[in-house]
Amino acid sequence: MSEEENPAAPEPGPMEVGADALRGLAHPLRARILDELSVHGPATATILGNRLGESSGSTSYHLRQLARYGFVEVEPGPGQRDRWWRLRPGGWRVRGTELLRGPATREAAEIVLDRYYGGRRERLRQWHALSGERPDDPEVRRWIQAAQDSVAHVRMSPEEAEEFARDLQAFVRERSLPFQGRTARSHPDTESVELQTDLFPNLLGPEEAPVVPDTPADGDDGAPADQ
Structure with missing residues (x-):
């Protein structure tokens, strides 16, 4: 049967994270494991243990717990002597505002969301620091033009x-399909690229809002004009 007659199964949609899965995600080592798998791709418990300074027994246990809640799964493939773990295809969705309002989920939601947003800020800060400290590094120079920072x-x-958010997420998922399944082993000339998006209302009134100069952010290349 040809490839056209047997197309690959479509990627599943994002998993909705409920109260039980949220509490399972609140453990700090599990969050670090998810970060490693997200940035560097599939790995074994031993590889993760070496990267995180933990025993392979500890990372193996927490990988099984993450799998129990649906966040990770064993990477399929014949002839693998070691068990390679990957993130769940399709990702997951945390309705943070709702979970923060619930007395039974508030504490876990605060832990997970603080760690999530803190990690986003830190990774972006690290890139800005690296590009400022090592602008002549050939690897950094390759990425300076590609990196983007814009506000609309x-x-x-x-x-x-x-x-709008649903359409944007659908576009990102579709546009990302050609890059799915890539790893550092299969594509050594690539790097993990992170796209961060936020959509929120500016509810402060004009008398409360800070004055912001009407100039594009550094690195902004053709962001949509204010409406």
């Missing part, structure tokens, strides 16, 4: 913003 302001209703 538009006016929408909550319903329009929700539809």
Whole structure:
């Protein structure tokens, strides 16, 4: 049967993280394991233990717990002597605002979300620091032009913003399909690239909002104009 007659199965949609899975995610080592798998791709418990300064027994246990809650799975493939773990295809979704309001989930949600947003800020800070400290490094110089930083302001209703977010996520998923399954082993000339997006209302009134100069952010290359 040809490849056209037997197309690859579509990637599943994001998993909705409920209260039980959220509590399972709150352990700090599990968050570090997910970060490693997200940035560096599939790995064994031994590889993760070496990277994180933990025993392979500890990382193996927490990988099994993450698998129990649906965050990771064993990478399929014949002839593998070691068990390689990967993130769940399709990712997951945490409805942070709802979970923060629930008395039974508030504490775990605060831990998970603080770690998540802190990790995002730290990784972006590390890139800015690296590009400033080593601008002549050939590897850094390769990426300076590719890295982007932009902000756009538009006016929408909550319903329009929700539809816009769904369309944006669908576009990102579709545009990312050609790169799915790549690893450092299979594509040694590539790096893990992170796309961060936020969509939120500026609810402060004009008398409360800080004054922001009407200039593009550093690295902004053709961001949509304010509406």
